[in-house]
Amino acid sequence: MSYLLKGGSIATFVDGSSQPKCYTADVLVEDTKITQIAPDIVAGPNVEVIDCQGKWITPGMVDTHRHLFMTVLRGEQGDWLLSEYIVKMTWTIQHALTVDEVRIGQLAGCLDALQCGVTTVLDHFHSATTAEHAEASLAATIQSGARVVWCPARQSGATQLFPTLEYGDEEETFKWQMAKLKEWGTKDNGNLTPDGRVTLGLSYDLMGIGPMSVHQEVINYAREVGCKIITAHAVKQPKIIPFRDGGLLGPDVIFSHCNTLFDHTDPDDEHWAALKDNDVAIASTPVDELGMAHGNPIAFEAVRRGVRCGLGADCTSVNGGDIFTQMRCVLQFVRARRHEHVERNKHTLPQYNNETCADAFRLATLGGAEALNMSNIIGSIEVGKKADIVIFDTDSPNLAGIDDPILGVTFHATNADVELVMVNGEIVKRNGRLTKVLWGPVARELKQRANEVRERFPRDFLEARWNKYYQANGAPMF
Template identity: 45%
Template sequence: MTKYLLKGGTIATCEKGKPGVRVFKSDVLVAGTTITKIEENMAPEAGVEVIDCTDKWITPGFVDTHRHVFMAVMRGNHCDWLLTEYFIKSPARHLTVALYRTVQGDLTPDEVRIGTLAGCLDALHNGVTTLLDHFHAANTRAHLDAALAATLESGARLRADGRVTLGLAYDVLRGADVAPHVEFVRAARAAGARIVTAHALVDEHVTAWRDAGLIGTDVPAGARGPRGAAWKVLKESGAGIGATPVDELGMGHGNPLALEALARGVKCGLGADAVSINGGDMFTQMRTQLQWSRGATHENIRQNKLALPYKNEWNSADVFRLATLGGAECLNMGDLIGTVEVGKRADLLVFDTNTPNLGGAADPVTGVVFHAGSEDVETVFVDGEMVKKNGKLVRSWGPVAMELRKHADAIRERWSANKLEGEWKKWWDTFGSPVW
């Protein structure tokens, strides 16, 4: 059994049922997959690898509650698109409109495989140790097998107590006859799907799941626009929200709502969403959500000529929680990951505070939320396995990058920007502006 002693670090962790973030100095002993002891001044035992964490921060690994991992093979292609453009230019097969079958429906199994492998490694590099992968490139069984093989190869944790557990990504639950969809979702659960993930852009998407009798604690929705009715359904059912602030703002999904979810008592975590559009880190998601929420509050104060508050309504600890324990609870994994506690799985990050980004910072919570980046994540553990060491992935990235570039270039050659713009213009000229 491999053992590590993380010695002399400053730990920052949320605690179940308690507000804020606890910050304290201690050593952490990892044995096999588990955190087995947390106390100061532990003496190293024989056979234990000691990691000097003096001037370093130890935090839980980040939990991403909504990500399309394979889309790393299309990185940078979609950054300036509205969601409406995406539906025409690069839809998944189940979202294909009319006769449009563009990029995603045309991907090869090899392209999906390298995108998934690169996307998982990107997450690990950024300290994201657990992912909910809403996979929608299962064009054939070969595509599905390729993505699963790449996921297993990467070493990332996808959702559950094993490294990788299968769930169901299912969005079609509308129309006159939902009975076949209900039967399908129930069959997936009966077959062992531990989680059912869906997109929910408006109230009707959430209430449709409720009306079909399918909403439950195993449903974290990529929810972007719930209002009155949907909030009540989410809270009463125990379902969660995988919020993706950067994507929501940029593509026209609606305003970021993760902190509103916390205020309403709805389980919520953060996600990177489409990594063809956004970076794969949680730092940007935390900052975007926090500053947008603060800005919305400040704008309301100005417009209504209200008195200035004594302090900001939301703080760094709130979004730190969303990215760690909040995400774990959203995925029903709060008993396994999301905190630095004895008995939890050893999904841990070690931050070097002597970097240009963090030098001089004293508080790990504000430091991680406002100043840190992937380059400051020195060490990453998943299930007690070291997957990033001395600031570099243990898995060699060079060959992955070369293959990723080859396949990404091939996709861009088949589907040039001009060709996709032509598809979008054809749709626009025929049907006009879509209405939400």
């Protein structure tokens, strides 16, 4: 299908510009791409005209760090600390999830993202405990219609927590994961769908465990077989310098969180220098970082230092899957810290806020695309780019009366205002409802599977395990 988006207000950053552009024009979408942006475009044959008068047209938002399958655990973990999460989730629930629980969580997670206007997700998939789990996750991802960098994790699940933590399936898991990585990657140089909408990456959180030679072997192998992205968590434990010393940093690496760098204020700090010198990116997920004791979010500090950075929702079991909340949270956090510094040091009050809505909007769109090395195809409304587009209903109770789309999207919009979503030129949400995959059957199965998980892992059981572990070992670091 071809589409003509008629008369909308376009709000976007564009490559090479530090300021957003807001203007009224028509947008012509042919096949998967934006082919024309101009006033008064005349629709040709076989072009569907979509009336966008008075509506906002923006790029699809880009999520640089999310665990999609964890939507099956939605609403269970909002009060957890990160250490609590590691014991209750990573070392208890994760290895015991069934293939169907992972599949429906993955599909629901993708649809949740699309419902919220998030068209691209880097999926840190850390529940690849068997080949069947991994294939189910991938199939659900492809089915959803979302643009996803699918990054299965090179790790096995914990098979025992007491009396000591054990990974009894590690040897077998290592073999099949490396074989599948080669199978997935070499079919089409890392493209997991013919159109390149879903691509392959690698999640790697084992740095610091075992010899460096093993880490080098795995990561270099992943690059050889076509993995587009190498991603790793970096919260409290040092990960950046070991990656650097192993010669493994590069523009295809994106570290999630990096909260420990918030206190690295030295302009010549070696951690920041390693990121900048090797063109490494950061994924910042401020909502759960602040609530789970990761530390303070560093998105704006990364931008200030010239390090590529985007936003992410992280665990949809902890918080919602929209990026609107992440934008507001990180923007107001950095403003509050700056205001606090001014008052504490009795400096003259500034005339304006240093960080703006436009800065947050950029993190959510073009900044995220840059972090994923995809700004040549997504992240902005420009001719030649893929048609990953969101249309907002400005007659909604949230948006009516607002004339600045950048401010409106950043501070007022919700998923209820997302009227239409397009990915790769295909409409996946129209008139406020998902269209490629109908939500009703997914919701019914999601409820069923979520209840099954809760029945196997009731809250008092998880709490007892956490108490037992904490009394014996204290809080684990990550």
